[in-house]
Amino acid sequence: MTQDDSAATILHPQSEADIRDIVAAAVAAEEPLAIEGTGSKAGLGRPVQAARTLSLAKMSGVTLYEPEELVLSAKAGTPIAEIEALVDAHGQRLEFEPMDYGPLHGLCAGQGTLGGVVACNLSGPRRLKQGAARDHVLGVRAVSGRAEIFKSGGRVVKNVTGYDLSKGLTGSYGTLAVMSEITIKVLPKCETETTLVLRGLSDAEAAGAMAASMGSSAEVSGAAHLPMYVAARVADGALGNDAATLIRIDGFGPSVEARAAHLGRGLEKVGKVERLDPQASRRLWRDVRDVRPFVDGTQKPVWRLSVTPTRAHEIVMSLRMQAAIDAFYDWQGGLVWLKMETGEPEADLVRATLRRFGGGHATLVRASESVRAATAVFEPQPGPLAGLSHRLKEQFDPKGVLNPGKMG
Structure with a gap:
C-alpha cells in the first residue's frame, strides 16, 4: 500500500488485503473514507467530507x-x-x-x-x-x-x-x-451499423417517430432526438443546426441493410431520411452517450431525468415555459438530459414537473460542489424504500465510514 501526503491523504491499496486493512482502521477510528477510482466521477452525488481517500487507481489489471x-x-x-x-x-x-x-x-x-x-x-x-x-x-x-x-x-x-x-x-x-x-x-460486436436521421422534427413529432421505430421489426438499438441547435454540438457539427432525430440499427451487414431500408421507407412519411455510414454513426452515438452537447466548460447544473418516453416532450415543454433550459432526449425519450442555463438547479421545479406528468426520477449529475451540498442530488426515496436502503446500509456499513453522505 502506498500513501500520498496532502491536505487530504490518499491511500493506494495494491491488494484486497490492503483494502481490508484500510477499512478496518477507518472503522476502529470511526473516521470516514472517500472511495474513488481515478476520480473521474467525483462530481456525481453529494460531496463526501473525509480526510482520507481510498483510491483504487493502482488496483488495475x-x-x-x-x-x-x-x-x-x-x-x-x-x-x-x-x-x-x-x-x-x-x-x-x-x-x-x-x-x-x-x-x-x-x-x-x-x-x-x-x-x-x-x-x-x-x-x-x-x-x-x-x-x-x-x-x-x-x-x-x-x-x-x-x-x-x-x-x-x-x-x-x-x-x-x-x-x-x-x-x-x-x-x-x-x-x-x-x-x-x-x-x-x-x-x-456487431458487424456494422447505420443511423437513420430525420431532420427538422418538433419534439412531439420526434417522440412519435421514435415510438414507431421502436415498435417496428427493425430491432432498433438506439433512438434519440437532438432539438434545434443542440444537434450542432455533436459529431463536430456535421449535422448542422436543424433538429435531428436519430435511429440506430446494427448487426449483420445484409440484415442491417434490409432493416434500415424497410424502416426508412416508413419514416419517409414523416420527413426526409438521411443515412450515416458506420464510422459517422459510431462517432455520433459516442457523443450522445457522453452528453457532448452540454460539455461546455461550465458547472451549469445538468439533470438526468428518467421518465415515461411518451411524456418526455411534454415535461420539457412545461419546463421551458418556466425556466431557461436546454435539453435533448435518449432512450426513445425515456432519458432526458437537461441543462439549467441560469446556473440554478431549481430542483423543486424539476421534481414538481415530473410529478405533474406522471412521475419519474431526477438526478443532478453536474453542479458546483456548493450546489450539490445543498441539493437533494438523487430522487428522494418513498418511505418504505428509504427504510430498506437504511437497513441495507446498516448491514454492510454500520459505522458509516464508506462515502458518507454521497447519496444522502
Whole structure:
C-alpha cells in the first residue's frame, strides 16, 4: 500500500488485503473514507467530507478473459478504455455501452474505471435494448464497511441463488462496500451499423417517430432526438443546426441493410431520411452517450431525468415555459438530459414537473460542489424504500465510514 501526503491523504491499496486493512482502521477510528477510482466521477452525488481517500487507481489489471465463454474479470481500478480495447481486439464489446462522465465534469475522456462504471450503474444509448451495467455483472469481490472480504456471483450467467449482492452493489456509489474485482459478461460486436436521421422534427413529432421505430421489426438499438441547435454540438457539427432525430440499427451487414431500408421507407412519411455510414454513426452515438452537447466548460447544473418516453416532450415543454433550459432526449425519450442555463438547479421545479406528468426520477449529475451540498442530488426515496436502503446500509456499513453522505 502506498500513501500520498496532502491536505487530504490518499491511500493506494495494491491488494484486497490492503483494502481490508484500510477499512478496518477507518472503522476502529470511526473516521470516514472517500472511495474513488481515478476520480473521474467525483462530481456525481453529494460531496463526501473525509480526510482520507481510498483510491483504487493502482488496483488495475484484467485477471481473467475467456472470449469463447463471453466472460471477463478485472480489478476494480482497471480503466474501462483498456477493457474496451481488449474485447474489441477479440471482436467483442460491452453491450451496455458505458458512458464517460469525465468530459461533462471538465476532465479528459477515457479516465473512468470498471469499478466506477459498476458503482454508478452506468450505461449508454443501447440501454433501452440491452440494459444497464447491473444487467451485465456476473460477480464481484468486495470489502464491506465491516472490513470483511466477501464475494458474490461467479463466472457464468445463471449463477444466482437467493439475494444477488452483485446487483445490490451496482449503483450504490461506493456506500456499501469497496469492490476489488468484478466479473462481467461481454458479447460479440456487431458487424456494422447505420443511423437513420430525420431532420427538422418538433419534439412531439420526434417522440412519435421514435415510438414507431421502436415498435417496428427493425430491432432498433438506439433512438434519440437532438432539438434545434443542440444537434450542432455533436459529431463536430456535421449535422448542422436543424433538429435531428436519430435511429440506430446494427448487426449483420445484409440484415442491417434490409432493416434500415424497410424502416426508412416508413419514416419517409414523416420527413426526409438521411443515412450515416458506420464510422459517422459510431462517432455520433459516442457523443450522445457522453452528453457532448452540454460539455461546455461550465458547472451549469445538468439533470438526468428518467421518465415515461411518451411524456418526455411534454415535461420539457412545461419546463421551458418556466425556466431557461436546454435539453435533448435518449432512450426513445425515456432519458432526458437537461441543462439549467441560469446556473440554478431549481430542483423543486424539476421534481414538481415530473410529478405533474406522471412521475419519474431526477438526478443532478453536474453542479458546483456548493450546489450539490445543498441539493437533494438523487430522487428522494418513498418511505418504505428509504427504510430498506437504511437497513441495507446498516448491514454492510454500520459505522458509516464508506462515502458518507454521497447519496444522502
